[in-house]
């Protein structure tokens with residue numbers, strides 16, 4: 001969490017292997033990123049971290065299912081991908097929207113497609129950069145609930161970058177950034193009632 005310009009996107013992009021640091025080293029779930037060649041970094045991105053953006057940038061000519069599987073087509077067979085993509089779309093609550101193009105989905109549904117796409121390949125870590133920034137309050141709440149329930153159902157780690165205190169309140173742990181640096185961690189009060197409900 002941190003104000004605009006504090007370095008949230010930069011930090012997530014470094015963890016996700018989308019950017020490389022000018023100095024220092026990065027280890028993500030046991031993977032040392034700095035020594036990795038492009039090929040291994042691509043594999044890391046395909047197998048370890050999924051990224052959810054503020055705008056999911058779905059391809060307009062493809063259905064929800066095609067959008068979810070297409071990013072993985074270079075590595076995997078279509079025959080495998082279609083059942084997995086279907087399963088992921090069901091997991092995000094879009095069982096009835098598999099063959100809808102993005103133009104027939106609501107903003108919240110499009111973001112769900114983006115989340116399903118990020119979960120492909122059994123990735124254990126989900127990075128979400130202001131995932132609710134473009135959504136109205138009720139839809140944002142639904143997306144946060146979905147992330148929380150996916151986290152427990154699939155055993156994921158979810159890292160969300162936000163400047164919105166309402167989003168931060170749904171987290172177990174809040175790490176603050178300012179001026180490109182992590183602030184010493186403050187104890188976080190976790191709302192246990194809320195967690196059990198989830």
Ligand SMILES: Nc1ncnc2c1ncn2[C@@H]1O[C@H](COP(=O)(O)OP(=O)(O)O)[C@@H](O)[C@H]1O
Nearest residue numbers: 002003004005006007008009010011179180181
């Ligand atoms: N640790 C850092 N060291 C140097 N520059 C940084 C660092 N973190 C962020 N920046 C720079 O600060 C600017 C804003 O960062 P960004 O990650 O987009 O912030 P946010 O997502 O919080 O709005 C960018 O130009 C980025 O390159």
Ligand SMILES: [Mg+2]
Nearest residue numbers: 008009010129
């Ligand atoms: Mg940002």
